[in-house]
Amino acid sequence: MQKIYTRTKTIQQDKVSGFCPGCMHSTIIKLIGEVLEELDVVDRTACVLGIGCCGLQMDYMAYDNSTAPHGRACATATGVKRSNPESLVFTYQGDGDLASIGLAETMSAANRGENISVIFVNNGIYGMTGGQMAPTTLIGMKASTAPKGRIADEHGYPMHMCEILNQLTAPVYLERTSCNNPANTMKTKNAIKKAFRNQLDGKGFSMVEIVTSCPTNWGLDALASLEYIEEKMLPEFPLGVIRDR
Amino acid sequence: MARLFMKGTEAVAEAAVRAGCRFFAGYPITPQNEVPEYLSRRMPEVGGVFIQGESEVASISMVYGAASAGTRSMTSSSSPGIALKSEGISYCASALIPMVYSNFARGGPGVGSIQPAQQDYFQATKASGNGGFQMMVFAPSSVQEAVDLTYEAFDLADRDRNPVCILADGVIATMMESVEFPPMKSNVEIDAIKESKREWALVGHDFEKEKRAWIEPGHWQTKDMQKANEDAAAMYLEWEKDIRVEEYGLEDAEIVLTSYGISARVVKSAVSILRAEGIKAGYIRPITVNPFPYGAYDHINYDKCKAVLNVEMSIPAQFGVDVKVGVKDRCPIEHCLCSGGNIISRNAVLDAAKKIMKG
Ligand SMILES: Cc1ncc(C[n+]2csc(CCOP(=O)(O)OP(=O)(O)O)c2C)c(N)n1
Numbered sequence: 001m002q003k004i005y006t007r008t009k010t011i012q013q014d015k016v017s018g019f020c021p022g023c024m025h026s027t028i029i030k031l032i033g034e035v036l037e038e039l040d041v042v043d044r045t046a047c048v049l050g051i052g053c054c055g056l057q058m059d060y061m062a063y064d065n066s067t068a069p070h071g072r073a074c075a076t077a078t079g080v081k082r083s084n085p086e087s088l089v090f091t092y093q094g095d096g097d098l099a100s101i102g103l104a105e106t107m108s109a110a111n112r113g114e115n116i117s118v119i120f121v122n123n124g125i126y127g128m129t130g131g132q133m134a135p136t137t138l139i140g141m142k143a144s145t146a147p148k149g150r151i152a153d154e155h156g157y158p159m160h161m162c163e164i165l166n167q168l169t170a171p172v173y174l175e176r177t178s179c180n181n182p183a184n185t186m187k188t189k190n191a192i193k194k195a196f197r198n199q200l201d202g203k204g205f206s207m208v209e210i211v212t213s214c215p216t217n218w219g220l221d222a223l224a225s226l227e228y229i230e231e232k233m234l235p236e237f238p239l240g241v242i243r244d245r
Numbered sequence: 246m247a248r249l250f251m252k253g254t255e256a257v258a259e260a261a262v263r264a265g266c267r268f269f270a271g272y273p274i275t276p277q278n279e280v281p282e283y284l285s286r287r288m289p290e291v292g293g294v295f296i297q298g299e300s301e302v303a304s305i306s307m308v309y310g311a312a313s314a315g316t317r318s319m320t321s322s323s324s325p326g327i328a329l330k331s332e333g334i335s336y337c338a339s340a341l342i343p344m345v346y347s348n349f350a351r352g353g354p355g356v357g358s359i360q361p362a363q364q365d366y367f368q369a370t371k372a373s374g375n376g377g378f379q380m381m382v383f384a385p386s387s388v389q390e391a392v393d394l395t396y397e398a399f400d401l402a403d404r405d406r407n408p409v410c411i412l413a414d415g416v417i418a419t420m421m422e423s424v425e426f427p428p429m430k431s432n433v434e435i436d437a438i439k440e441s442k443r444e445w446a447l448v449g450h451d452f453e454k455e456k457r458a459w460i461e462p463g464h465w466q467t468k469d470m471q472k473a474n475e476d477a478a479a480m481y482l483e484w485e486k487d488i489r490v491e492e493y494g495l496e497d498a499e500i501v502l503t504s505y506g507i508s509a510r511v512v513k514s515a516v517s518i519l520r521a522e523g524i525k526a527g528y529i530r531p532i533t534v535n536p537f538p539y540g541a542y543d544h545i546n547y548d549k550c551k552a553v554l555n556v557e558m559s560i561p562a563q564f565g566v567d568v569k570v571g572v573k574d575r576c577p578i579e580h581c582l583c584s585g586g587n588i589i590s591r592n593a594v595l596d597a598a599k600k601i602m603k604g
Contacts, residue, residue, distance in 0.1 A: 009452055044449035046458075048310065058459070062452045066313050066340070066460030069332050072306035075298065079310025079318070080447055082294045083268050087314070087449055105306065108299035 008033035010042055015060035019053070022215035022222025024179045028121060029057050031189040032092075036063070039196055041088045048077040050093030050102070053127040057092075071102025074109035077116045088199060090117040096126045099135040099159050106161070110205050113170030117195040118207040120161060123214040124233060131217030135159040138236055144217075162209050162242040173198050173206035174242040180211070180229040184239070194244075203245075211237050248425050253388045253417040254279035254321075256424050257347055258287065260395040261319050265430040265438055266345070267293035268311035268318040270304040272326060275359040276415040277349040280321040292432075301326040305333030305346075312337065312344040313460045315439045315446035317399050321347040323415070324365050325356055327373075334408055335374025339473070340462040341445075343402035345395065347411040349418035352586035360586025361415030363506060366563035369412045370535040377474070379481050382410045382535040384505040388422035390532070396427045401487070403438065405480060412534060414558070416507040416588060481536075490538035491530040494520070498527030500598055501545050503568050504556040505531050508589045512556050515594040524602055525549075534564070542571030552577045552601045556594055560584035 007013065010033030017026045036042045042063050049055045051070035058065055068076035073091035081089040091098075098106050098120050109116065125143055126132040133143035133150060136158050140149040150158075162174045173195060177188040188210055195206035211233050213225035220228055251259070258280045261269070269288060271281040281297060288295035294311070298304030304320050312318040322330060327348045337344050350365045352358035369382045381401055385391035391413055398409040430438075439446075450456040464470040491509075493516065495501060500519075504512040509530040519526035529541045545553070553572055555565040560582045572578055581597035583589050 042452045046314065046447040046449065058461070059465070062457055064447045064450055064458040066310070066447055066458075067462050068309070069302075069306055069336050069462075072303065072309075072333070075303040075306035076310035076313075078296065079268065079270065079307035079312070080314045081310075082296065082307075083311040083314040083316035083318070084448055087447070104299050105303050108303065 008037055010036055010062050012060045012062050017060060018056045020216045022213065022225055023053070024210070024212035025053055025057065025121065027179050027185060028119065028188065028210055028212070029061070031185070031192055032119065035189060035193045035196060039193070039200070041196070041200070044086060045088045046080050046084070048073045048080060048089065048091045050091065050097035052094035052097050054092050054094050054097070054121060071097050071100070072105050073097065073102065074114070074116070074118065075105040078109055078112070078114050081114060081116050085115070088196060090119055090196065092119045093121065094127060095120070095122045095124065095134045095136040099161050107165070107168070110165045110171050110207070111168050113204040115199055115202060115204050117199050118205070119192065120207055120209040121212055122209055122237065123212045125214050125217050127214045127217055131214070138232055141232070158236055160237065162207065165207060166242050171205040171207065171243060172203045172245045175244070176209040176211065176237060176239050176242065178211040178229060178234065178239055180226050211239070248423045250421055250423050251388065252279055252419060252421050253391055253413065254349065254419070255283045256388050256392050257321070257395045257411065257413070258283040259426060260392040261345065261399070262287055262291055262293070263427055263429045264317065264396045264399040265435040266317045266319045266399060267291065267435065268308065268316045269293070269320065270296040270298045270307035271321050272298050272301045272304050274323045274326045276351060276361070276418045277321055277323050277347070280347070301329035302332060305330040308344050309333050309337055309342055312342045313340070313447045315442040315448055317435070317438065319345045321349070323349045323351050324353050327365065327368070331374035335376055335378060336462040337408045338374070338378035338380065339376065340460045341406040342460065343406050343408070345398045345402050345409050345411065347395070347413060350412065350414045352584065358586035359415070361507065361558065361588055362584065362586055363414055363508065363558040363564065364584065365412070366534070366559060369410050370537070370567070373410065378477060379535060380408045380410050381484060381487065381533060382412050384412045384532060384534045385417060386506050386509045386530065388417060388420060389424050391417055392424050392426060407480070412506065414507050484536040487533060488536050488538045489532035490541045491532060492528070492541055492544060494525070494527030495529070495544045496546055497525050497549060498546065499525045499549055499551055500554060500601055501527045501529060501550055502554045502556055502594070502598065503529040505534055505564055508556050508558050511589050511591050511594055515591050515598065518595060519598055524598070526598060537567045537571070539567070539571040542568070545575070547575040550576050552579050554579050554581055554598055554601060556581045556589060558583055558587070558589055
């Protein structure tokens with residue numbers, strides 16, 4: 001029998017992921033691994049992980065990685081890339097990491113046009129610490145630190161990072177995708193590939209924002225989470241290419 | 246190489262370049278702005294990288310990244326900026342990332358004052374970030390010594406895979422002195438240093454788990470975290486051999502002055518005046534303040550010594566607490582202190598010493 005599908009070699013074969021059922025981190029990590037293999041760059045890749053559930057992959061990814069201080073992934077990646085320009089350097093960050101504590105580092109790396117790729121996993125909540133409010137939490141969405149749901153007058157509005165970075169001159173590529181169905185998942189893979197290609201071509205800063213779910217902290221099962229993405233998240237975070245230069 | 250007349254900040258920056266430092270990120274703060282300014286000109290000349298980070302937090306994170314990728318890297322700041330860098334310093338210590346940073350300390354706490362002080366002693370030597378890690382901390386008392394120690398700091402950082410701190414102050418930063426520089430490391434030497442880190446550095450590896458580089462600033466398993474703490478503690482004990490201290494006149498001293506960094510400069514001058522006036526004075530000047538040369542205080546002749554005089558630009562005393570550990574109650578300890586950006590005056594030291602001798 002012909003083997004038409006195998007697990008990406010960028011994931012250690014004897015390890016299991018520590019993600020909750022329905023979590024999309026494992027999907028995205030697989031997509032990244034496939035892209036790295038297809039571009040044949042695994043042996044010159046350095047991944048800088050944010051702090052949060054995104055870091056749970058460190059145990060089982062099979063290529064070079066480090067963990068930045070919470071929010072500092074873009075600054076740490078800047079150091080790695082500038083000291084080894086021939087490496088492919090990407091960050092992998094959640095919304096709390098990238099858009100709250102790391103806002104300055106994200107904005108500044110984008111503004112410098114650092115030749116790095118940013119994979120931004122937006123699940124609208126702090127996953128690892130147990131479902132606290134994030135900068136991307138929707139109005140009305142409950143969080144463990146917003147028991148009545150996010151209230152605009154008190155907490156402000158969800159932050160749209162692609163649109164915010166689109167105010168800057170330097171970034172070359174900003175796209176928002178999702179993994180809520182197979183078609184969007186394939187688009188996410190293509191977006192990741194494009195962000196990495198941009199870097200290999202020396203073009204500069206690219207970010208792919210991936211709208212995902214957090215079934216555990218949203219208090220929904222995996223299927224209901226997919227519906228929530230479609231009905232609530234995507235109207236607030238519309239998918240598409242925001243910038244492509 | 247000919248002697249040059251240079252400011253402390255610029256001399257430290259040049260020493261780093263000569264030691265093979267090829268990555269610097271920093272954020273402006275007085276009194277060390279000339280470090281980033283100098284390196285913004287100098288790094289491009291040697292094929293290195295200079296970045297003005299968006300904050301101290303970002304700058305140290307950039308250094309963490311660059312050093313993780315095998316490049317000799319440095320950052321610099323002054324007291325409030327060092328407080329912000331403590332996050333990244335702790336990450337470097339935890340993840341076994343060698344790097345060097347200088348603190349040209351100023352008055353505190355808070356934004357404090359922009360003038361020289363020694364008020365970051367505990368921070369540098371006891372708790373430069375969370376988690377109870379330690380670093381070698383060098384305390385130069387001249388521009389030349391700052392140059393020599395900075396140059397060597399990179400070797401020690403690489404040897405231990407640990408951060409090394411140059412604890413200077415605003416006087417060393419802004420004072421101009423004549424200096425002689427150590428040799429410039431060649432590109433061949435610098436490449437060899439980077440190559441020697443290939444195994445663990447983020448330079449790309451074959452994708453098999455044994456080969457990947459994994460920079461880990463922490464551990465999920467508590468047993469692994471404790472093991473890392475134990476390994477670090479064992480390394481700190483090894484530093485006993487790296488202790489550096491200058492001692493003078495301890496055999497017959499009736500009074501021993503002790504001080505570090507710039508205030509030790511003042512103390513040395515006071516001791517020679519006291520000796521000329523017939524008072525048998527000696528001094529102990531730790532050059533490494535961590536590891537601390539507690540043993541030097543055993544060399545005091547306690548049959549003759551009336552008191553140890555701790556001279557320090559910090560109120561309350563901080564260095565004095567380590568002195569107390571070294572003296573072990575074998576004689577009284579008096580203090581001559583100033584703080585908040587005031588520089589210790591020789592007359593104040595002489596008066597304090599003479600008061601002890603009269604009393
Ligand atoms: C300096 C610091 N502050 C707080 C934390 C605690 N913390 C760990 S993960 C996290 C939030 C992560 O949320 P997010 O970035 O959205 O990622 P997710 O877990 O949802 O993937 C926080 C606050 C920390 N590790 N370090």
